[in-house]
Amino acid sequence: MGNGAVSLSQISKRFPGGTQALRDLSFSVAPGEFAALLGPSGCGKSTALRIAAGLLAPDAGTVTRDTNDIGFVFQDPTLMPWADALTNARLPLDLKHVARGEANDRTAAALKRVGLGGFEHAYPRELSGGMKMRVSLARALAAQPKLLLLDEPFAALDEITRNALGDDLLRLWREDGLTVLFVTHSVSESSFLASRVLVMSPRPGSITADLALPPGRDSRLAPATIDAQRRISAALNTALAA
Amino acid sequence: MRRAFDIALPLLLAAALLGLWEWTVAAKQIPPYVLPAPSAIARAFAENFGSLMEALLSTLTVTLEAFVAATVLGVATATLFAQSRTMERMLYPYAVILQVTPVVAIAPLILIWVGFDHINLALVIIATIVAFFPILAGTTLGLKSADFNLIDLTRLYGASRLQTLWRIRLPGALPYLLSGMKTAGGLALIGAVVAEFVAGSGTATGLAWRIVESGNRLEIATLFAALALLAFTGVLIFAALSLLEWALLRRWHESAIRQS
Structure with a gap:
């Protein structure tokens, strides 16, 4: 590894x-x-x-x-506007075909670690610039x-x-x-x-x-x-x- | 309050114009085979209600089948273009040729090829050709407008082309597709009407044929009733597609959010 x-x-x-x-x-x-x-x-x-x-x-x-x-964080949050924070941060796990239940747990934990517990179902447009960046960071971390x-x-x-x-x-x-x-x-x-x-x-x-x-x-x-x-x-x- | 005003205002205008129309026809004694009064049109509508509804159903069936076919074919072709630049370069000019050639000019040929015993299929094909292009153009633009960084991100996680298409490109293209569908809905109806005109007597049973027939018989009130029904159908299709657009985009897309 x-x-x-x-x-x-x-x-x-x-x-x-x-x-x-x-x-x-x-x-x-x-x-x-x-x-x-x-x-x-x-x-x-x-x-x-x-x-x-x-x-x-x-x-x-x-x-x-x-x-x-590898986790990669861009200058812009680069989120999918049609998906909520959880779905956005779960993207790497979805692409790697991680089972949905496990992927949700890991992603929710990643969101919590970046201080976004409770915002799982917020859409990017509902979040501030800093919070969007946190979702982006959680997405990078979700895949460990x-x-x-x-x-x-x-x-x-x-x-x-x-x-x-x-x-x-x-x-x-x-x-x-x-x-x-x-x-x-x-x-x-x-x-x-x-x-x-x-x-x-x-x-x-x-x-x-x-x-x-x-x-x-x-x-x-x-x-x-x-x-x-x-x-x-x-x-x-x-x-x-x- | 503002919303009620938005609805009431055009209705008030309609009432005023209809009143003026009714009064002018009566005052100037305009013959009914030139311009029937709104009341005469309403009477013609009530008298021919059954046959007009049958004609509407026939036209609407062709319209909806053509709309669905155009949507499926348009999205499929746009997806093919997004996956292969070679395919796009090769086929796009032909899509444009199909678009710019007046459909009235191709219609007789299609009728001959498909055959008059499959008249409905011919009508659907003609209407599909008319409605196809906005779907193709919209979806192609949408699939190309995907966020490059998001695409790079999927590459980083080893996503297949299919995954990238399904998770990033297609959802991103949805607003463009819906915009194309709004145009295509109206065009499918126009295509169905044009096809019926070209197909002509005895074979077509839709609203367009009722208009031709009523015109030939100088039943102008019935012609107006069929025309009004056609316009109303067009508005209904547009409204339904606008509602679909709003329902699908209201959570995330700027165009749907600004309205609320």
Whole structure:
């Protein structure tokens, strides 16, 4: 089954328009790690994530994943508007032909874990942006993935909701021992959530810094978190100046 | 309150126009073979009630059979197009040709091919051709408008094409299909009427034939009664399909929610 490790080696990708999105991109994420892929908009980090998930084929290079149990959370909630929260979050289990009763139980539990107990039969249009994102997260968790890939999942939310969801994600990661690869353009978000930050530079996208963050970042304003922010900012500035 | 007003207003207008009509016919002494008074039309309707209902049933049967056939064929063809781009490129031009060629022009050929002893089948085929295209066009657009990320998600979980079609593409296409069905419902009725006109005397027994026959006999009041019945049927089909649309979409689709 594997433990959720993923590794990209010498990945290059050119888009049909001719833009070189990624060139010789290499990084690996160890089992149980919470890695943030940080970079400015348009640096190819989402492309890298889709390649890591196997949704996009690279032009060159190899992707090694020791598991196919992947959860994926998009920037938008990406829910089926015609289905209630339970049916939406149950989709991975339905596609894998899990028996309906068991699938309902597991999905209801996943919804409860993201704080949506009691909203099983709410339709997406009845939910707030943050709640929709929670359904999306519950859907990713319902299939009990080893590797969770997130593509700027909280970028469209307000700061209060974003922080609450970040706290939940951190808790879920600790409880489940998942491997997380989290694409973001937020220095503060990565400094608090991630155990490791991979800084990407644009055109063509490649990794320019690989920072392991020390423990002790208990809150967003803890000295260790602020210190991590300084290090990440410095690395990002170097990447952009190059 | 507003709703009652919405219903009362067109009815009031109808009453006023009918009154004006009745008065004009009487005051100007317009001959009944040119324009019969509403009261004369009502009388003709009551006198011919049995035969008009029979004619309505005949036209309605053709309309509904054609509508169902067009829906099934339209959805099936659109699904085929969604599964295979090659099929779509190959067949779509012919669907367009079928749509843009006036059905009155093809109808005689279909009548000859199917044969006058299977006249109802011929009528259904003609009406189906008329109603088919909006279903095909709507459903094709709907199946293509699926959320790409949702499709990617199903790929991630190893879904088969059939699963993706059934769980993502078809439900997403439902609003487009229903919109196509609303157009197709009216077109099926038009197709049935046109087919009856072309089929002509002795064979067809529907409302269109009653209109032709009444016109030939200068029974203009009966002609108007049949015409009114036809219009009413068209409105009823549209209303029924609107209700179906609302019932299926009211929980989730913007178009149904804004109305409430």
